[in-house]
Structure formats: structure tokens, C-alpha cells
Amino acid sequence: MKKQLLWLLMPLFFAPLQALSAERIVTLSPHLTEWVYSLAAQDRLVGVSAFSDYPAQAAELPVIADYQGVDFTALMALEPDLVLAWGGGNKPQDIARLKSLGLEVYISQPQTLDDIGTELLEVAALTGQTDIGQTLVTGYRHELEQIKQQYQHLAPVKVFYYMWSQPLMTIGKGAWANKILASCGAESVFIDSPIDYPEVSVKQVLLRQPELLIAASDQSVETLEHFWTPHRSVIKAPLVTADANALHRFTLRITQAIDTLCQRIDSYRQ
Known part of the structure; x- marks a missing residue:
């Protein structure tokens, strides 16, 4: 009987864990703040970087980073479960410290126009907004292709x-x-x-x-x-x-x- 019960419960023990979307997000760059709004996840955004001015309501959120670096005291007080950082703008030592504190850190560093779409999809997955992200990126890439087709042969x-x-x-x-x-x-x-x-x-x-x-x-x-x-x-x-x-x-x-x-x-x- 015990063996039968164990076999019945095993699928529960070994079933794949469902990915949990972030509930408290901080962004360390204006473009990442804007991504969160684009993905309609702004209700979970608790802290932003300086110059996060688009859309306008983003400017009302607590600023926890600027050109001098991250204010770790302010950031930790917000108890984030996801930090969106910019590899090309945030200090490497700040990003390393965030990771050492056990925080989940996503590093954005687009090198091409298409990378914007790729990274936005990744953030969409982290925030549980995959469907919205896919719709946005499909439209974005279509617009880029239209521009390319119009001007590339001139x-x-x-x-x-x-x-x-x-x-x-x-x-x-x-x-x-x-x-x-x-x-x-x-x-x-x-x-x-x-x-x-x-x-x-x-x-x-x-x-x-x-x-x-x-x-x-x-x-x-x-x-x-x-x-x-x-x-x-x-x-x-x-x-x-x-x-x-x-x-x-x-x-x-x-x-x-x-x-x-x-x-x-x-x-x-x-």
C-alpha cells in the first residue's frame, strides 16, 4: 500500500516547477523602466533609476540609482525579487554586488536593433508577460523591416x-x-x-x-x-x-x- 501511494505521489515530487513571475521589480536604467511599462507590469515596479521619465508616471517612483551608482540601502529596503540592470551603463561592481546579495539580476546590453526585441521577450518571460511581449516584439520587428526595405537600396x-x-x-x-x-x-x-x-x-x-x-x-x-x-x-x-x-x-x-x-x-x- 505504501509503495502504491509513493508511486501516486512521485509525479508531484518530480513535476517541473512552474516559473514564478517577479512581483517586486527595480530597474537601473531608463530603457528598462520603459520596458516594464510597455509590458504592462508597472504595478510591480517599486524602484527606478534617475532619468526614468517615460512614461511620465515613472518619475513618481523611488529613485535607487544614478550615474554615481546604486543606492544599495534604498534598493534593499524595497525588497525586490528582480533587478533589471544595464550592462553598458551600470557599474560592473554594482552588478556583481547585486548578484552576491542573492538577488535575481537580468542584464540588458543590446548591441543591435534586433537585440531590443530579443531582450524584451526575455524580460517578458521574467515578468509573466510573455503574450504581451510577443505581440509587441512582432510589431516592432515588422516596423524595422519596413524601414529597412524602404531605404536600404537608396x-x-x-x-x-x-x-x-x-x-x-x-x-x-x-x-x-x-x-x-x-x-x-x-x-x-x-x-x-x-x-x-x-x-x-x-x-x-x-x-x-x-x-x-x-x-x-x-x-x-x-x-x-x-x-x-x-x-x-x-x-x-x-x-x-x-x-x-x-x-x-x-x-x-x-x-x-x-x-x-x-x-x-x-x-x-x-
């Missing part, structure tokens, strides 16, 4: 892409923004730079004669144009702006920002 445009003018900093081959430009059939005139984010002089820009100036800035074109006015006798390239917040934050909003930038580039394509 004549390439040589552009000078910069984030700010003091100092004047642009992008080299490995920079994230070059992946965006490639989607639009454009390329940085400093693609040959040995570093990803080189500081350059105005003279260097003038010598390379880009076809288009792209400022990743929320300032108006009129304001940005003041910087180039003294050099307009030498460089005739038009100036357009790019949505830096959306383009440099690895979220689903990036497709709309890329499409808008591509249209602006295309309007000046020769």
Missing part, C-alpha cells in the same frame, strides 16, 4: 551626426547611432574613427564635407544653426535634428524616431 548619404557642440562629439563605426543611420541608408563621415565617440574639430568636419548635418538634440534647428553660421561659406550641408531621447534609449519608441529621421535624411538625398 544611394548612401554621408552625414555628420553629433550629440552636442561643446565639445563637438560625433560617432565612429561601433557607435549605436550608426546602426540607426544604416537603417536610413546613411553613414557617418567619421566611420573610419578608431574610437566610437570621437571628439572632433570644426575644421575636421569642414574637410570631410558631409551632405547633411544631424544634431541629436531637442533644441530647435534655428538655435543649433547659430553654431554653424560662421562656417556657412565653407559648408553648405543642411541641418536637421534627431530625437536623441528615443534614438539612444533602447525601447519600442525607437522605430518611430528612426522613421522620422529617415524621412528627413531622404528629403535631402541627392
Whole structure:
């Protein structure tokens, strides 16, 4: 009788454990905060990083990390069961310490536009939002493919892409923004730079004669144009702006920002 009972109970002992979704989540980067909202899991978000400003309600949550690092006292007081960290932005020693404390840590580090979809699906699984994640990623990848199909066969445009003018900093081959430009059939005139984010002089820009100036800035074109006015006798390239917040934050909003930038580039394509 005991043996029979044991055989009846064994499936319960050895059945696969059901994955439990996180109930208390903290995010250490603005893009990860936005992912949680995209996945409709914000009711379980208990702490965020500085600059988690999209959507607006994210700014109301406790800030437990900034450029100086993680506030471990504040983080531990929130008793999270899942920490979403950014491998490219959070300090390695902070990530190592989080793991040593026994916390479940997911590290995001997208290298390509498609990686955004892949990682979002992984976070969806951790938060029990797989169905929502799949729907979002399917739409995201479809939008990327549409952009690619529209611009990949067009004549390439040589552009000078910069984030700010003091100092004047642009992008080299490995920079994230070059992946965006490639989607639009454009390329940085400093693609040959040995570093990803080189500081350059105005003279260097003038010598390379880009076809288009792209400022990743929320300032108006009129304001940005003041910087180039003294050099307009030498460089005739038009100036357009790019949505830096959306383009440099690895979220689903990036497709709309890329499409808008591509249209602006295309309007000046020769």
C-alpha cells in the first residue's frame, strides 16, 4: 500500500516547477523602466533609476540609482525579487554586488536593433508577460523591416551626426547611432574613427564635407544653426535634428524616431 501511494505521489515530487513571475521589480536604467511599462507590469515596479521619465508616471517612483551608482540601502529596503540592470551603463561592481546579495539580476546590453526585441521577450518571460511581449516584439520587428526595405537600396548619404557642440562629439563605426543611420541608408563621415565617440574639430568636419548635418538634440534647428553660421561659406550641408531621447534609449519608441529621421535624411538625398 505504501509503495502504491509513493508511486501516486512521485509525479508531484518530480513535476517541473512552474516559473514564478517577479512581483517586486527595480530597474537601473531608463530603457528598462520603459520596458516594464510597455509590458504592462508597472504595478510591480517599486524602484527606478534617475532619468526614468517615460512614461511620465515613472518619475513618481523611488529613485535607487544614478550615474554615481546604486543606492544599495534604498534598493534593499524595497525588497525586490528582480533587478533589471544595464550592462553598458551600470557599474560592473554594482552588478556583481547585486548578484552576491542573492538577488535575481537580468542584464540588458543590446548591441543591435534586433537585440531590443530579443531582450524584451526575455524580460517578458521574467515578468509573466510573455503574450504581451510577443505581440509587441512582432510589431516592432515588422516596423524595422519596413524601414529597412524602404531605404536600404537608396544611394548612401554621408552625414555628420553629433550629440552636442561643446565639445563637438560625433560617432565612429561601433557607435549605436550608426546602426540607426544604416537603417536610413546613411553613414557617418567619421566611420573610419578608431574610437566610437570621437571628439572632433570644426575644421575636421569642414574637410570631410558631409551632405547633411544631424544634431541629436531637442533644441530647435534655428538655435543649433547659430553654431554653424560662421562656417556657412565653407559648408553648405543642411541641418536637421534627431530625437536623441528615443534614438539612444533602447525601447519600442525607437522605430518611430528612426522613421522620422529617415524621412528627413531622404528629403535631402541627392
